Amino acid sequence: MIAGPMETLPYRSCVGAMLINGQGRVFVAQRIDNPGPAWQMPQGGIDAGEAPRDAVLRELLEETGTDKAEIIAESSDWRDYDLPDVLIGKLWGGKYRGQRQKWFALRFLGDDGDIDIHSAQEPEFSAWKWAAIDDLADLIVPFKRTLYKDIVAEFRPLTVVMGKMP
16 A cells, blocks of 8 residues: 555665675675566665664675675765656555665675575575676666666776775
8 A cells, every 4th residue: 555646755765785895896686575687786774763874784784694894985975766656555565655775885805605695584685696887787677777877887986996906
């Protein structure tokens, strides 16, 4: 059930995490509830009273099973996306039209064995991989594609630097 006309619904406050490994590749995973060809970076809601920087570290741990990361950049702006009409009313109790996200780039400090997408009580992902930053917009569901292109443009220089690290 939708709480009101879509254009009057607010956006859900959320964070997103671009986790970058030492080769300059980005963590992406397939959602359990959407087993199609779409892959996404970790993201999730901001709890009441929680700072976005704290939220992204919490979400990263919840969704990837690792806290071996450090924040290296924060997006310059909050970015919105609207849900497709078919999903409004099915997600978040119909209270939101989409999400307003603050994105963070994080340097991965561990190795692949430190990632465990099945560690959460209710895992969100079924599979994960490292992807080239230029592939991210093609991997995500279409309604998030513009947001991903914007994040890629902002954070691309960081993957180049990370890829050159020993």
